[in-house]
Amino acid sequence: MPEHVEVTINVNGRDYRRTVEARLHLADFLRHELGLTGTHVGCEQGVCGNCTVLVDGQAIKSCLMFTAQADGQRVTTVESMADDDELHPLQQAFKDAHALQCGYCTPGFLMAATAIAAEGRRLSRDEIREQLAGVICRCTGYSNIVTAVERYLDDVCGVERIDG
Amino acid sequence: MKSAPFSYERPESVQQALEILDQHGGMARILAGGQSLAPMLQMRLMQLSAVVDINRLPGLDEIRAEGGVTAFGPLVRYAAIARSPLVSERLPLLGHVVRYVGDPQVRNRGTLAGSLAQADPTGEMPVACLALDATIVASSVSGAREIGIDEFLVGSYATALEPEEMLTEVRFPVVPDSFVFLERNRKHNDFAVINIAVVGRRGSGGSWSALRIALGGVNDRAVLAAGAAQLLEGSTLEDDRIEQAAQSALEVVDPPSDVRGSAEYRLHLVPVYVRRALSMLRDGTEGGYA
Numbered sequence: 001m002p003e004h005v006e007v008t009i010n011v012n013g014r015d016y017r018r019t020v021e022a023r024l025h026l027a028d029f030l031r032h033e034l035g036l037t038g039t040h041v042g043c044e045q046g047v048c049g050n051c052t053v054l055v056d057g058q059a060i061k062s063c064l065m066f067t068a069q070a071d072g073q074r075v076t077t078v079e080s081m082a083d084d085d086e087l088h089p090l091q092q093a094f095k096d097a098h099a100l101q102c103g104y105c106t107p108g109f110l111m112a113a114t115a116i117a118a119e120g121r122r123l124s125r126d127e128i129r130e131q132l133a134g135v136i137c138r139c140t141g142y143s144n145i146v147t148a149v150e151r152y153l154d155d156v157c158g159v160e161r162i163d164g
Numbered sequence: 165m166k167s168a169p170f171s172y173e174r175p176e177s178v179q180q181a182l183e184i185l186d187q188h189g190g191m192a193r194i195l196a197g198g199q200s201l202a203p204m205l206q207m208r209l210m211q212l213s214a215v216v217d218i219n220r221l222p223g224l225d226e227i228r229a230e231g232g233v234t235a236f237g238p239l240v241r242y243a244a245i246a247r248s249p250l251v252s253e254r255l256p257l258l259g260h261v262v263r264y265v266g267d268p269q270v271r272n273r274g275t276l277a278g279s280l281a282q283a284d285p286t287g288e289m290p291v292a293c294l295a296l297d298a299t300i301v302a303s304s305v306s307g308a309r310e311i312g313i314d315e316f317l318v319g320s321y322a323t324a325l326e327p328e329e330m331l332t333e334v335r336f337p338v339v340p341d342s343f344v345f346l347e348r349n350r351k352h353n354d355f356a357v358i359n360i361a362v363v364g365r366r367g368s369g370g371s372w373s374a375l376r377i378a379l380g381g382v383n384d385r386a387v388l389a390a391g392a393a394q395l396l397e398g399s400t401l402e403d404d405r406i407e408q409a410a411q412s413a414l415e416v417v418d419p420p421s422d423v424r425g426s427a428e429y430r431l432h433l434v435p436v437y438v439r440r441a442l443s444m445l446r447d448g449t450e451g452g453y454a
Contacts, residue, residue: 003171022172022215025202042259044165045203049269058272064202065273068172069195069217094195111182 003039007071011036012080026062026070027051030077033067038107042136049135052108055076059115061134076114078107090114090152097148101139108135113149122157125150167205173212178224178303181216182330184303188213190327195219196239199266199274200282214217218330229254232338238278238331242271252272255336257363260451261292264345267353277331280316283323283385285420286356288347290317290386293334294378295343295361300325301333307330320384340365340374342453344444346437350424356381357425358433361421362441370400372446376410377438382417382430391440401446410435 008017011034018033025044030036030053042048044063051062054076062075081088087095090113100106109132115121116131123131128146137145173192175181185192192214195201196362204210218224224239227250234254238246242262251259258276265271265279265288269278279289280300290313298313302325316324340363347359364375366367375396377389399405419430437454444451 002173003169023167023169023170023205025167025206028166044206046199046266046270049267052269059269060273061269063206064173064198066195066198066202066217069198069219089207115268126352131268133267154303 005068005071007067009067009070009073011075012077020067022066024067026053026055026065026067026075028063029067029070029118030062030075036077036079037161040104040107042059042104047136048105048108049112050105050108052135054111054112054115057115057118059112059134076111078110081110083116090117090148093148093152093155094145096148097151099140099144100113103148105135105137105139109137109145109149113152116149117153117156120157123150127154165206165208167202168208168211170212173214173216174220175216175218176221176222178218178330178332178353181218181221182305182328184214184216185328185330189211192216192279193212193327194238194330196278197241197274198278200278200284211430227251234336236276236334238275238333240276242266242274242276243268245276248272255296255339256341257296257339257345257361258292258336261288261345261361264288264347264356264359268324277332280313280334281323281325281331283317283319283321284355285320285383286359287384287386288345288356288359288380288422291359291361291378292345293336294386294388295363295376296336296339297376299335299337300331301335302326302329303332304329304378310335313390317385322385339363340376342366342448344441344449346441346451346454347443348433348437348454355424358382358430358437360437360441362445364396364445371398372401373397377413377441379413379417379434379437381424382419382434384418384420387416389416389438391415396442401442404444404445406439406446410438413438432437 012079030039040050053062103152193214195217204442224237228235245262300311300316343363345361348357359380361378364372375393380386392412419427
């Protein structure tokens with residue numbers, strides 16, 4: 001009975017080979033097996049989105065994916081962003097817009113926003129809200145988070161913003 | 165919470181997946197998107213001996229058009245439905261309704277087939293599939309059978325699928341081109357208090373046919389208001405006929421009281437939403453959160 005599964009998972013550009021319990025979800029794998037504690041666990045039932053990471057470039061809730069499913073795949077976490085002490089421009093945008101208070105949800109928002117930015121399209125505030133709806137913040141009230149993402153999309157898409 | 169232990173199986177074929185389901189005698193489940201299965205396991209609402217991961221099986225994520233039939237494999241995810249030109253051409257209601265499911269992360273993973281197997285009484289997919297008269301293909305080691313969606317949905321989180329069966333396809337016939345979908349939530353992305361899908365075909369003389377009215381959140385499963393639709397067949401959806409249908413729809417509901425709304429509130433909403441949806445269908449207004 002394969003209650004344990006051997007996996008090789010590429011996380012932030014590095015391959016990790018581990019033998020894990022079949023029931024171990026990806027968020028716990030990242031935190032407990034790899035020590036990558038930037039991915040936060042809130043509800044473990046797919047509601048809060050704080051554990052959002054990218055798997056092969058797609059935003060997913062890592063508490064709802066078993067580690068065995070990510071075998072052979074490419075996982076990107078919040079640890080991929082900053083370069084030592086230098087924040088990634090998206091993180092800087094969050095800082096500049098005061099888009100975090102306690103910071104617990106921030107990694108989830110950063111990864112969800114990374115997936116949005118990868119689409120290469122500027123979005124209206126309403127569209128940004130819809131795209132970020134899978135992550136819950138209990139401190140800031142979202143407005144500044146939307147502003148941070150909006151400014152970042154303006155920067156990376158390199159065009160003047162049109163209010164929509 | 166963490167799931168109880170289970171074994172992880174990664175079959176090489178659908179046949180092998182069916183054999184594993186059979187060997188576990190009802191204690192194994194198919195893992196497709198996992199957006200319902202993983203929470204069920206982690207809340208310990210379900211304990212399994214094995215999880216059968218079909219995510220690497222080729223071809224199961226295809227949407228096929230064969231004559232009048234549009235068929236979805238068990239790995240067709242909401243995000244794929246939302247961007248499929250085939251769906252927007254042949255099943256525009258389905259393409260519209262997926263946007264109400266979960267959130268972007270859930271839609272990246274979750275599947276149409278998984279939602280039907282979960283049979284959440286407030287789920288959007290069962291309501292849409294009832295309105296669109298879907299057929300479910302259930303396969304096991306002893307063969308495949310087809311189940312109409314109305315027989316497939318048995319009750320709250322209960323379907324006609326046997327534990328040793330796998331939902332291998334969802335099929336749709338040619339459907340009427342006009343539709344309205346409405347949903348009421350307490351807050352964005354929450355489970356629905358009520359949702360409704362209506363479809364119909366408007367003839368050249370302005371009279372309506374092929375009407376179907378499906379309601380979610382107001383019984384232990386999504387329900388079809390067949391009597392109400394029958395009352396409207398051949399009409400031009402005049403206000404008084406719509407009012408009759410709205411009252412008739414009450415015959416098929418038996419709403420629960422829960423944290424999202426009382427039975428009384430839902431009973432109040434049923435005729436309101438039937439009336440609203442049918443008027444919008446007649447007037448060509450697009451649905452939405454209401």
